[in-house]
Amino acid sequence: MAEKLNNQQDENKYEKALSLYNCEVSDEEVRDAVRKIIAEKVHENDNLEVKKFLMGSVELTTLKTTDSEDRVLAFTERVNQFDEQYPELPHVATICVYPCFAKTVSETLEVDGVEIACVSGSFPSSQALIEVKVAETALAIKDGATEIDIVMPVGKFLSGNYEEVADEISELKNVCGEKKMKVILETGCLKTAANIKKASILSMYAGADYIKTSTGKLEPAATPEAAYVMCQAIKEYYDKTGIQIGFKPAGGLNTVMDAITMYTIVKEVLGEKWLTNQWFRMGTSRLANLLLSEVVGHETKFF
Numbered sequence: 001m002a003e004k005l006n007n008q009q010d011e012n013k014y015e016k017a018l019s020l021y022n023c024e025v026s027d028e029e030v031r032d033a034v035r036k037i038i039a040e041k042v043h044e045n046d047n048l049e050v051k052k053f054l055m056g057s058v059e060l061t062t063l064k065t066t067d068s069e070d071r072v073l074a075f076t077e078r079v080n081q082f083d084e085q086y087p088e089l090p091h092v093a094t095i096c097v098y099p100c101f102a103k104t105v106s107e108t109l110e111v112d113g114v115e116i117a118c119v120s121g122s123f124p125s126s127q128a129l130i131e132v133k134v135a136e137t138a139l140a141i142k143d144g145a146t147e148i149d150i151v152m153p154v155g156k157f158l159s160g161n162y163e164e165v166a167d168e169i170s171e172l173k174n175v176c177g178e179k180k181m182k183v184i185l186e187t188g189c190l191k192t193a194a195n196i197k198k199a200s201i202l203s204m205y206a207g208a209d210y211i212k213t214s215t216g217k218l219e220p221a222a223t224p225e226a227a228y229v230m231c232q233a234i235k236e237y238y239d240k241t242g243i244q245i246g247f248k249p250a251g252g253l254n255t256v257m258d259a260i261t262m263y264t265i266v267k268e269v270l271g272e273k274w275l276t277n278q279w280f281r282m283g284t285s286r287l288a289n290l291l292l293s294e295v296v297g298h299e300t301k302f303f
């Protein structure tokens with residue numbers, strides 16, 4: 001059943017994989033389906049238990065031009081202190097930083113089970129020579145990254161160079177080896193549900209362990225519609241191959257209700273099997289304090 005393509009020599013192997021899926025998705029149908037989920041289901045998940053779960057799915061992110069070693073060190077220390085101050089609450093899933101800070105985080109982080117995610121491959125544009133992307137990814141891992149977030153080469157995708165897009169993703173997955181690799185689709189640039197579905201399928205066949213909506217550097221970022229299409233693609237891929245792929249909405253998740261909406265879409269499309277922080281992550285630079293404030297019942301700026 002499993003359809004791992006990496007060892008096949010066929011020149012059009014990824015186009016062939018794409019042809020196994022219906023990628024002619026209607027934007028209008030997606031909008032209607034999302035509207036229905038939001039109207040009928042989101043309220044069921046607006047509760048303390050879900051908010052606690054969401055805290056444990058957060059990829060605590062700092063990807064700022066102003067980041068420095070001191071700031072990243074302080075950022076990591078807050079995660080260490082969180083575990084001491086709130087032992088009954090789930091700690092965040094990862095700390096997500098630029099590769100030049102992987103060493104700082106890995107030398108400072110004291111909490112077991114918090115992964116170190118590094119954006120790589122010339123984040124956020126992905127516009128660099130593959131050799132540079134390979135080197136950056138290898139160095140991030142050498143310095144302690146336990147997960148890698150790369151950006152799909154969006155320009156190549158929009159030009160229809162699907163084999164090149166997939167070969168590049170596959171090459172970077174080879175560098176990652178056992179380390180989990182997330183592929184950011186930058187769904188705001190893909191515009192249509194059909195493109196988002198195609199990019200999702202292509203990334204999964206090329207070796208993505210997670211697919212991720214956005215870099216957070218472009219608008220629109222993680223929309224419920226993009227999340228819906230990506231979750232559908234993950235489900236169809238799982239049904240066909242038996243391989244479970246994670247989902248990471250990221251970028252522009254600014255309110256607790258944004259997070260609950262993403263949770264609801266995952267629950268409705270993918271089901272309970274994806275509702276662990278191994279398979280569902282939220283990349284955010286703003287949500288951790290808001291979620292914590294709601295969980296503890298008063299405003300806090302811990303992170």
Ligand SMILES: O=C[C@H](O)COP(=O)(O)O
Nearest residue numbers: 215216251252283284285
């Ligand atoms: O990967 C995570 C995103 O870059 C975070 O985006 P954000 O700053 O809009 O929350």
